[in-house]
Amino acid sequence: MRLPINYNDTHWSIRKEARLQYVKEQNNLCWHCGAKLSDNPSKDIMKLSINKKLFPEGMFDYPIHLHHDHDTGMTIGAVHAKCNAVLWQYLNK
Numbered sequence: 001m002r003l004p005i006n007y008n009d010t011h012w013s014i015r016k017e018a019r020l021q022y023v024k025e026q027n028n029l030c031w032h033c034g035a036k037l038s039d040n041p042s043k044d045i046m047k048l049s050i051n052k053k054l055f056p057e058g059m060f061d062y063p064i065h066l067h068h069d070h071d072t073g074m075t076i077g078a079v080h081a082k083c084n085a086v087l088w089q090y091l092n093k
Contacts, residue, residue: 031077
């Protein structure tokens with residue numbers, strides 16, 4: 001698969017393939033915090049409070065997310081669920 005892809009224009013199954021490919025290409029490291037995706041996010045991320053009411057139901061059911069630019073729809077990389085929330089809540093990304 002050629003990355004990036006347009007998150008908004010692709011079926012969930014293709015987004016899943018892209019997420020798995022990003023994990024592989026990133027050597028299982030989070031694009032945002034740099035910690036292993038199979039572990040918790042970095043300590044700096046873990047200490048931040050997340051307002052779960054801001055996010056869609058079920059968002060935290062999956063530990064690894066496919067981060068994308070909300071303006072262009074293009075994917076950026078694989079991130080921890082909490083890193084994705086931090087990017088959205090604190091950095092508006």
